[in-house]
Amino acid sequence: MSALLRIILISASAVTCVYISRKLKKAQVDTHDTIFWILFSAVLILVSVFPRIADRLAQTLGIYSTENTVFLIIIFALLLRVFLLTIRSSQIEHRVRVLVEELAIREKEQQAKKKRWVKPEMTVCETRRKEADGSEREKRAQAKTGAKPAPGLTDVSWRD
Amino acid sequence: MEGNRAAEPLLIIIPAYNEENTICSVVEDIRLHCPQFDYLIVNDGSTDRTLEICMEHGFHVMNLPVNLGLAGAFQAGMRYAFRKGYQYAVQFDGDGQHLAEYVPAMLDCARQNRYDIVIGSRYIQGEKGFSLREIGSRLIGFCILITTGKRIKDPTSGMRMYSVSVMKKLAMQMNYDPEPDTVAALLRGGASCGEVPVRMNERLYGASYLTAANSMKYMFYMCTSILVVHWLR
Numbered sequence: 001m002s003a004l005l006r007i008i009l010i011s012a013s014a015v016t017c018v019y020i021s022r023k024l025k026k027a028q029v030d031t032h033d034t035i036f037w038i039l040f041s042a043v044l045i046l047v048s049v050f051p052r053i054a055d056r057l058a059q060t061l062g063i064y065s066t067e068n069t070v071f072l073i074i075i076f077a078l079l080l081r082v083f084l085l086t087i088r089s090s091q092i093e094h095r096v097r098v099l100v101e102e103l104a105i106r107e108k109e110q111q112a113k114k115k116r117w118v119k120p121e122m123t124v125c126e127t128r129r130k131e132a133d134g135s136e137r138e139k140r141a142q143a144k145t146g147a148k149p150a151p152g153l154t155d156v157s158w159r160d
Numbered sequence: 161m162e163g164n165r166a167a168e169p170l171l172i173i174i175p176a177y178n179e180e181n182t183i184c185s186v187v188e189d190i191r192l193h194c195p196q197f198d199y200l201i202v203n204d205g206s207t208d209r210t211l212e213i214c215m216e217h218g219f220h221v222m223n224l225p226v227n228l229g230l231a232g233a234f235q236a237g238m239r240y241a242f243r244k245g246y247q248y249a250v251q252f253d254g255d256g257q258h259l260a261e262y263v264p265a266m267l268d269c270a271r272q273n274r275y276d277i278v279i280g281s282r283y284i285q286g287e288k289g290f291s292l293r294e295i296g297s298r299l300i301g302f303c304i305l306i307t308t309g310k311r312i313k314d315p316t317s318g319m320r321m322y323s324v325s326v327m328k329k330l331a332m333q334m335n336y337d338p339e340p341d342t343v344a345a346l347l348r349g350g351a352s353c354g355e356v357p358v359r360m361n362e363r364l365y366g367a368s369y370l371t372a373a374n375s376m377k378y379m380f381y382m383c384t385s386i387l388v389v390h391w392l393r
Contacts, residue, residue: 031341
């Protein structure tokens with residue numbers, strides 16, 4: 001492996017570690033997720049500091065060059081990560097769906113609870129009061145604008 | 161629970177996932193041995209009759225519509241305790257392993273020594289042997305000793321009491337699951353920790369979550385989390 005590649009690998013790993021550590025301090029990342037990145041950086045640093053390991057691996061696997069072995073390690077690690085992330089995202093999607101469904105059901109139940117039986121006379125009373133209020137307001141509006149009240153508006157009574 | 165709050169400002173949080181066989185006896189145990197404490201069952205989206213049984217008996221239960229796992233259920237309970245102004249919260253298993261009679265002793269210990277965390281420890285009176293579980297416990301204890309300089313005899317005990325001083329972190333923040341690595345992180349953050357000798361039941365029903373493969377994963381995760389991740393934190 002060339003010295004430049006080794007330096008790049010080491011510095012990239014170091015930057016990853018520093019970044020993860022900052023995110024951890026701010027509590028923006030789960031510890032479960034950081035372990036992969038820390039291990040990943042550790043392996044890269046190990047391989048770049050001791051290129052003999054990669055050489056041996058390349059020989060036993062019959063890979064042409066050491067660099068290719070390093071790339072293979074990285075590709076496998078990333079594939080694994082993508083695979084695990086796919087599973088995770090499906091689970092999260094399912095959970096969100098269940099959550100929304102549950103929320104909708106609860107809201108529906110709450111609406112059903114709100115509908116109470118009201119004694120008809122009392123509703124009439126309330127409607128009348130509303131009518132009175134409404135006509136008062138309309139009269140005032142009429143006085144202001146000089147317009148006629150819209151027919152049928154005050155007849156509406158709201159009942160559950 | 162709002163109307164007739166118990167005498168002591170302590171909440172026993174019982175995360176329950178499919179515990180229909182044991183939840184009744186757990187609540188009976190609490191009512192019998194410490195009626196002065198409030199308890200809250202957090203039903204973690206159980207697929208069996210746990211919720212129905214709690215409703216039938218009129219237990220204090222909070223229902224999570226989706227299964228979040230132990231950490232999520234416990235955090236929901238912690239959030240409730242924090243919001244309602246409890247001074248102490250106890251993490252208590254719903255499978256009947258933990259005995260309510262030791263909770264008052266834990267509270268006394270926390271009050272007298274002003275501890276932030278009190279752990280119900282199996283290995284103060286009983287000797288620690290060399291079964292796989294106990295070797296795992298030793299290993300985690302050793303990791304905590306290295307990182308915090310404090311010796312905890314039973315770090316894997318699930319029976320822990322937290323005081324209001326650490327409650328906010330547990331209730332609001334990420335990465336404070338009810339696991340040994342959280343204890344280590346809190347200790348590093350300046351919290352104090354004590355242990356009270358307790359006895360625990362053998363599991364009454366069902367199999368442990370920690371199968372061989374799972375416990376390997378658990379051990380690996382705990383050790384790296386305590387040794388490496390918390391060092392970066």
